[in-house]
Amino acid sequence: MDLVVQIMFGVTGLLILGAAFMVVSVRNIIHAALWLIACFFGIAMLYLLLQAEFLAVVQVLLYIGAVAVLVLFAVMLTRQIDDPEEPVLFQRWRSTLLIAAILFSAVLVPTIYNHNWLIFTDPQPAFAGPRELGFAFMNAYLLPFQIAAVLLLAALVGAIIIAMEDQEQRRTRVLTLAEEIALRREQEPSPPTRLANPHPASSMSSNPTPPPTPEQAGEGT
Amino acid sequence: MISAVPLAWVLMLASGLFCIGLFGALSRRHAVSMLMGIELMLNAVNINLVAFWRYTQPDEVDGMIFALFVIVVAAAEAAVGLAMAIAIYRTWQTVNVDSVDSLRG
Amino acid sequence: MYDVVDFLLNTQLGLNSPDWVVMLISHLIVVGMLFVVAPLQVLFLTYYERRAIARMQDRVGPNRVGYEGLLQPIADGVKMFTKEDIVPESADKRVHLLAPIVTAAPVMYMFAVLPWGPNMIAVDLPTGLLFFFAISSISTVGLLMAGWASNNKFALLGAMRAVAQVVSYEIPALLSLLFAVMFAGSMSLMAIVEAQGGLFISTTDVPSVPDLGLGWFVFTPVGFLAFVCFFIAALAEGERTPFDIPEADSEIVAGYMTEYSGMKFALFYLAQYILNFLLCAITATIFFGGWQGPGVAWLVNQSLSADNPAGNPVYNVLAGMLGTFYLLAKTYTFFFVMVALRGAFPRLRIDQLMNFGWKFLIPLTMINILSAALWLAITRWGTAQGFSIIEFAGEPGNLVRWVIAFAVTLVINVAAYWFLARLNVQDHVARQAALAAGWLAVSPPRSA
Numbered sequence: 001m002d003l004v005v006q007i008m009f010g011v012t013g014l015l016i017l018g019a020a021f022m023v024v025s026v027r028n029i030i031h032a033a034l035w036l037i038a039c040f041f042g043i044a045m046l047y048l049l050l051q052a053e054f055l056a057v058v059q060v061l062l063y064i065g066a067v068a069v070l071v072l073f074a075v076m077l078t079r080q081i082d083d084p085e086e087p088v089l090f091q092r093w094r095s096t097l098l099i100a101a102i103l104f105s106a107v108l109v110p111t112i113y114n115h116n117w118l119i120f121t122d123p124q125p126a127f128a129g130p131r132e133l134g135f136a137f138m139n140a141y142l143l144p145f146q147i148a149a150v151l152l153l154a155a156l157v158g159a160i161i162i163a164m165e166d167q168e169q170r171r172t173r174v175l176t177l178a179e180e181i182a183l184r185r186e187q188e189p190s191p192p193t194r195l196a197n198p199h200p201a202s203s204m205s206s207n208p209t210p211p212p213t214p215e216q217a218g219e220g221t
Numbered sequence: 222m223i224s225a226v227p228l229a230w231v232l233m234l235a236s237g238l239f240c241i242g243l244f245g246a247l248s249r250r251h252a253v254s255m256l257m258g259i260e261l262m263l264n265a266v267n268i269n270l271v272a273f274w275r276y277t278q279p280d281e282v283d284g285m286i287f288a289l290f291v292i293v294v295a296a297a298e299a300a301v302g303l304a305m306a307i308a309i310y311r312t313w314q315t316v317n318v319d320s321v322d323s324l325r326g
Numbered sequence: 327m328y329d330v331v332d333f334l335l336n337t338q339l340g341l342n343s344p345d346w347v348v349m350l351i352s353h354l355i356v357v358g359m360l361f362v363v364a365p366l367q368v369l370f371l372t373y374y375e376r377r378a379i380a381r382m383q384d385r386v387g388p389n390r391v392g393y394e395g396l397l398q399p400i401a402d403g404v405k406m407f408t409k410e411d412i413v414p415e416s417a418d419k420r421v422h423l424l425a426p427i428v429t430a431a432p433v434m435y436m437f438a439v440l441p442w443g444p445n446m447i448a449v450d451l452p453t454g455l456l457f458f459f460a461i462s463s464i465s466t467v468g469l470l471m472a473g474w475a476s477n478n479k480f481a482l483l484g485a486m487r488a489v490a491q492v493v494s495y496e497i498p499a500l501l502s503l504l505f506a507v508m509f510a511g512s513m514s515l516m517a518i519v520e521a522q523g524g525l526f527i528s529t530t531d532v533p534s535v536p537d538l539g540l541g542w543f544v545f546t547p548v549g550f551l552a553f554v555c556f557f558i559a560a561l562a563e564g565e566r567t568p569f570d571i572p573e574a575d576s577e578i579v580a581g582y583m584t585e586y587s588g589m590k591f592a593l594f595y596l597a598q599y600i601l602n603f604l605l606c607a608i609t610a611t612i613f614f615g616g617w618q619g620p621g622v623a624w625l626v627n628q629s630l631s632a633d634n635p636a637g638n639p640v641y642n643v644l645a646g647m648l649g650t651f652y653l654l655a656k657t658y659t660f661f662f663v664m665v666a667l668r669g670a671f672p673r674l675r676i677d678q679l680m681n682f683g684w685k686f687l688i689p690l691t692m693i694n695i696l697s698a699a700l701w702l703a704i705t706r707w708g709t710a711q712g713f714s715i716i717e718f719a720g721e722p723g724n725l726v727r728w729v730i731a732f733a734v735t736l737v738i739n740v741a742a743y744w745f746l747a748r749l750n751v752q753d754h755v756a757r758q759a760a761l762a763a764g765w766l767a768v769s770p771p772r773s774a
Binding site: 001002003005006009013016017020021023024029032033036039040043046047049050051052054055058059062063066067070071073074075077078080092093096097099100101103104108109112113117118119128132133136137141144148151152154155156158159160162163165 | 222223224225226228229230231232233234236237238239240241242243244245247248249251252253254256257258260261264267268271272274275276277279281282283285286288289290292293294295296297298299300301303304305306307308310311314315316
């Protein structure tokens with residue numbers, strides 16, 4: 001039975017680390033976002049192994065259902081024609097890789113190994129389900145709960161305001177002909193040669209009439 | 222799980238994930254890629270918290286509550302960060318963070 | 327299921343099987359039934375929808391294949407299997423392949439937490455309701471993948487609109503279900519269904535009511551308003567008319583499904599129908615009692631269970647069959663309502679849809695949560711919780727308390743609905759009246 005749990009932990013760990021490595025190394029950013037979703041799923045599996053079921057469900061709901069969708073939206077809305085990463089993706093990657101490797105191997109791993117962790121050895125721990133979490137949120141952690149709610153409201157309003165486009169630049173209805181002409185006149189200094197056909201009777205003939213002068217066309221509107 | 226997998230393995234998994242996220246956040250030039258690295262780091266911290274809760278104090282809910290607050294803050298920060306990336310794209314037509322290097326005005 | 331299998335193997339046949347064998351066999355039977363039942367349901371539902379919508383449109387519908395067209399879904403299946411699978415050349419091949427899988431797989435997971443009968447649920451998760459909606463939110467990623475991988479601007483735009491719609495209506499859907507968690511005291515769907523026994527009044531509120539399985543949550547003002555809000559939000563989540571912008575042929579070709587053909591399109595279609603079936607089933611479970619109905623409680627009392635070893639296992643099977651019959655009858659009724667709405671309504675524009683979701687449904691569901699809290703306070707609190715004013719009505723579990731709670735929540739819900747409807751009005755005459763009365767701030771009229 002222990003071996004089964006160890007194998008499952010190994011598979012989950014492989015999924016998490018493999019997906020995370022693909023996130024930081026693939027060139028196509030949409031593929032990176034999809035690998036990020038795989039990593040989040042692996043982390044939810046790990047929470048299930050650690051018997052934190054509520055947190056696993058919240059991880060899937062919030063990270064995959066909301067944060068990953070937001071990341072995909074941002075990637076799709078900021079697409080560029082040319083790949084921005086070409087020359088500078090890995091400009092400083094060697095030094096960054098060195099820093100990350102040193103951090104992992106020389107700082108974190110020895111600290112973890114050389115410490116004596118106080119493990120709780122009761123075979124049946126209390127189950128931190130929604131009921132216990134609810135009690136804690138309403139009694140001991142009430143103030144952080146309310147502050148988190150205010151933080152989310154501030155983030156919601158802030159994100160909307162930052163990403164909102166300028167309202168007065170947006171047209172809400174079709175322009176009239178006068179407005180269209182005024183707009184084109186201020187956009188291009190020289191008006192186009194043919195604005196309106198001043199001879200509707202001969203409009204069907206194949207003989208093109210000479211182009212009207214701008215004053216004639218301007219008076220005709 | 223407690224008897225089969227020692228705490229050190231889970232902590233090493235979390236620290237490996239943290240280092241990969243650190244590498245991603247520091248070496249990528251696309252603003253959204255940097256945010257993905259930051260999300261990986263926050264998830265590594267969450268794994269740490271949940272592992273400590275499960276192995277050392279599973280009869281209290283403090284560890285789980287800490288992890289929930291980390292998720293909440295990470296989601297809020299991702300929303301605002303991605304909104305800023307979109308706003309930067311609208312002004313500069315690029316999301317390469319090396320190119321947005323001058324203050325306006 | 328465990329008890330029946332245990333009885334069969336250990337008592338009847340005399341085998342002394344260990345505990346894990348009984349559990350394995352019972353789980354395999356449940357999973358097998360789910361895997362057989364779910365696609366068959368969906369096949370029948372496609373045929374049923376086509377016939378029903380045809381009758382609403384004054385035509386007959388498919389009636390050629392087999393007797394009265396009953397084999398039509400099989401013909402549809404054969405067509406989908408044999409169509410050529412066309413992938414655009416500049417599309418991202420792997421993401422194009424994965425998108426229907428990511429959209430269709432999570433909806434099959436949702437069958438695991440649906441209660442089909444008394445003690446008949448695949449996995450009784452303590453966080454069942456949250457699991458249900460968390461898994462359904464994974465499909466939105468599949469929609470985005472489909473829209474992007476097609477390398478088609480219409481598909482991308484359609485995918486973004488579809489995801490915006492689904493994500494915006496997940497919020498009122500979840501908020502309107504919170505009252506059930508508060509009433510039942512647990513997020514487990516089995517506990518929510520079991521809290522709905524009684525006779526138009528739930529036995530958890532007034533325990534002296536005879537248990538005829540009719541104490542559904544929809545018979546309370548809180549539950550009724552939540553039912554209306556949830557059903558509308560479920561229509562939007564399942565992309566049914568009047569919210570079917572993502573798949574409307576006249577709007578955006580076929581939205582995110584434009585570049586898909588053959589089996590991949592069949593997977594999207596299947597995912598949509600399964601999701602709609604499951605949303606109808608959840609409506610039946612939470613608001614209309616699920617498997618609760620007249621007779622099920624009596625059958626359960628006589629059946630074999632852990633605390634009634636003298637029971638007769640035949641009653642187990644009968645109780646399960648009756649419970650499943652009630653659940654399916656309610657689910658098909660709601661599916662018929664969905665089909666009828668499809669035949670009757672035009673579709674909403676995307677901005678009308680978003681306005682309705684964010685500005686009307688979300689405030690309404692939040693006020694519904696306030697009403698639910700008041701209901702709980704009036705029917706269950708007393709001096710111990712500092713609510714001693716309610717003690718004049720008697721002790722908790724009294725009918726008078728139930729009547730007071732009913733009246734108070736009815737007033738609050740109706741007032742909230744009326745106020746929010748006036749606030750979101752679009753009609754010109756009503757707009758002028760609202761401006762004159764001061765309900766609306768002066769703002770320039772929007773173009774149609």
